[in-house]
Structures are given as structure tokens and as C-alpha cells.
Amino acid sequence: MFRIAILLSGAHGRGSTLINLADACQDGRIPDAGIAAVIGTVSSSPAIQRAAAYGLPVRVIPPKGDDYGVRLRDALVSAEPDLVCLAGYMRRTPQEVLDAFPSRIVNIHPALLPSFGGQGMYGEHVHKAVYEAGVKVTGCTVHFIDSGYDTGPILLQKTVEINDGDMPDAIAARVLVAEHAAYPEAVRLIAEGRVKLHGRRVAVLRG
Numbered sequence: 001m002f003r004i005a006i007l008l009s010g011a012h013g014r015g016s017t018l019i020n021l022a023d024a025c026q027d028g029r030i031p032d033a034g035i036a037a038v039i040g041t042v043s044s045s046p047a048i049q050r051a052a053a054y055g056l057p058v059r060v061i062p063p064k065g066d067d068y069g070v071r072l073r074d075a076l077v078s079a080e081p082d083l084v085c086l087a088g089y090m091r092r093t094p095q096e097v098l099d100a101f102p103s104r105i106v107n108i109h110p111a112l113l114p115s116f117g118g119q120g121m122y123g124e125h126v127h128k129a130v131y132e133a134g135v136k137v138t139g140c141t142v143h144f145i146d147s148g149y150d151t152g153p154i155l156l157q158k159t160v161e162i163n164d165g166d167m168p169d170a171i172a173a174r175v176l177v178a179e180h181a182a183y184p185e186a187v188r189l190i191a192e193g194r195v196k197l198h199g200r201r202v203a204v205l206r207g
């Protein structure tokens with residue numbers, strides 16, 4: 001089984017990304033895979049509650065103290081994941097975690113990076129910025145994680161057209177549909193060994 005660990009933070013997330021990945025393991029969109037751990041920072045988070053109700057193995061690691069990175073790394077290592085998927089993890093990934101899982105941590109961002117990314121650019125802030133910029137196309141990006149915000153090598157992107165009159169909420173809703181297709185697709189490519197990193201460029205071997 002290809003073991004996936006999911007990481008999220010705060011109490012703002014809905015948990016749709018993690019539930020979608022769990023569903024994808026169940027319904028065959030990601031074959032022979034399972035969720036080995038869901039790790040959050042706040043037990044009252046709706047996303048954590050949803051994960052627990054789904055029957056997923058949940059842990060909460062509060063991001064307090066200098067040893068947060070070590071505690072998070074140790075919790076992840078004990079889950080023995082093949083891949084770590086961020087699903088609403090709004091913090092910089094601790095260096096200890098990056099060192100323990102080189103090129104094995106991915107994230108999904110609700111815009112076409114490198115546009116509309118960086119610290120503070122999350123959730124509705126992204127879609128508002130996209131709306132205000134007047135761009136005609138947005139989308140989502142699955143990328144590997146490095147020590148920056150939204151700066152790691154890009155694995156997969158899906159585009160979403162913006163129609164005249166689309167307000168940020170409408171843009172967000174359509175991007176979320178694209179995200180829920182893109183993330184399982186990207187994880188499946190990794191699980192099948194079809195993703196090769198060459199510096200900042202990511203090659204996907206076609207099946």
C-alpha cells in the first residue's frame with residue numbers, strides 16, 4: 001500500500017482536500033493507497049473533526065516551542081508515509097520535516113503558480129487577488145515543497161477560465177472542483193513512480 005500522510009494547520013480549513021484524498025484512495029482514483037495519518041495543529045479544527053469522523057488516524061501536534069519541527073517530524077516518521085500531502089497547511093514546513101522527506105512532500109495551491117502565491121496568499125485572498133487582477137484564466141497547482149511559501153517545483157496544473165461577471169466566490173468554487181481532480185491525479189502519478197525531479201523542473205512519464 002502507498003502510504004499518504006496529510007498535514008494541515010489552524011482551524012479555518014473545511015477539510016475538503018483531505019476527504020477528497022481519502023475518498024480517492026477508497027474509490028480507486030489512487031490505486032493501492034491509504035491515508036496513514038492526518039496531522040493537524042488544533043483538535044477543534046473542522047478538518048480534523050471530519051478526518052476523525054471518517055475513521056482516519058488523527059494526531060494533533062500544537063505548533064508551540066522550539067521543538068515543534070522535531071515533534072512533527074517524529075509523528076510523521078512514525079506513520080511511515082511514502083508521501084506527505086499538505087492539505088491546508090498554512091505554515092512554513094519545518095526544516096526537520098523537509099530533511100526527513102526530501103522530494104516527498106507536496107501541496108496544492110488554488111492558483112496558477114508562480115502567480116498569486118506567497119505568504120498570506122491563501123483561501124479567499126487568492127481568489128480576490130485573481131478577481132482584482134482581471135486575469136482571464138486561473139486554476140490550481142500541485143507542487144513539491146521547499147523552504148519557501150509556494151515556491152517548490154511544479155508537478156501539475158489545471159486551468160479554470162474566468163467568465164465576465166464571475167465574482168471571487170464563483171471563481172473559488174470552480175477552482176475547488178479542479179483541485180479535487182488535480183490532487184489525486186498528482187498523487188497517483190507519484191505513487192506509480194512516473195514523476196522525476198530535475199532541479200526545478202518536474203518530468204511526468206506518460207503511461
Ligand code: GRF
Binds near residue numbers: 014087108123
Ligand atoms: C485548498 O483550497 C488548498 O488549495 C489550499 O488549502 C485549501 C484547503 O481547503 N492549500 P480544505 O480545507 O481542504 O477544504
